[in-house]
Amino acid sequence: MNVSQQGAVRPHRARGTERSLARRAELIAIGRKLFADTSYDALSMDDIARHAHVAKGLIYYYFQSKRGYYLAIIQDAVAGLVALAASGVELPATDRVYRTIDSYLRYAEHNQAAYRAIVSGGVGFDAEVHAIRDGVREAIVATIAEGAYGRRDIAPPARMGLLGWVCAVEGATLDWIDRPALPRETMSDLLVRMLGGTLRAIEELDPAHPAPEPARRHA
Template sequence: MSSSHQRGATERAQIRRSELIAIGRKLFADTSYDALSVDDIAQHAGIAKGLIYYYFKSKRGYYLAVIEESVAELVTRAAGERQLPRAERVHRTVDGYLCYAEHHQAAFRTIVTGGVGFDTEVQAIRDAVREELIATIAEGAYGRREIPLMARLALLGWLSGVEQITLDWLARRRPDREAVCALLVRLLRATLRTIAEFEPTCPEPPPAAEPAAVPLTV
């Protein structure tokens, strides 16, 4: 087979794999992992189930590929708008995180809770996305991704709170996203102020113009 034919076959395989992952994201959004068999997946996708094994080796491999794709989108959305001023980027990062959670609730819950049971591979994916989000916040706040341990611990504590607040917000479906975003940004501001007290190398960033406070009605 010529190199051009090989490239064409590889591109078609990548496209097909991406299509299957897109189908998986929709399936796992509406149905639990245990409730879906490979036969179910193949039927929904309109393919022979052998293709699932060909591209992903197993149902679990397929599930992990779907989660990894979801994580990549979450990180990309949260880390966008790099050309903006630092303070505004922090706000956009938080809003991007919430926007993703609002529109991909099943995938978000899987990412932050660790998947099916105690799945070490999904746990590793979750830990990786946490580290990337912390680095994204640090870059927006301080202009660098590497920060001292005390600062990292403080941001990890803030992010853990963000995860739980977001899960509760999704369950209650109120208040609106803008109000939750304003709350989380202000909590982050308090965290950054505390970090500055412990770490002189991480001074508190200058305040950004924030939207007017939105009443947090319940």
């Protein structure tokens, strides 16, 4: 094959790759809807293939197994949650904290099944899903730390304080999407004020991590 022939093949391969990625993304989107309405154990691969209008072999081709398919759906959900929470980098630090919390709640509100799967750790005790969840927690801690302190490399008391706040947010958010007695704006403001208390407690233990001014004003 000469150089010109090689050049003719590459665009075809690129198009094939694009179609493959698009097909995989489409199957993940279908899976997110399916698992939103039906439990993991209640869905067989035949059910999934029938709802997706594809041959079962195609799902095996992309994901190897039902569990592989489920993990891909969880990872896709995580990517969406982290991307939303980390948005607003152009904002001042304190405004970014508000944006992070509001984006987090918006995601949970509009992707309830995916959020529950992320926070609960998947089906039963699944070490891989738990690892994904732990990664989400660390990403949120890093995002809040950057918004509050302007950096992600924080001392253990600050990290533990923020991690405890994130875990509290998870529990409160799970209850909120099940029983949405508060408007999202009120819920967001409540979590911001809780974060303010956490940041002030961190400052008392470690003055090298001073609480931002808005957190002090809410005292």
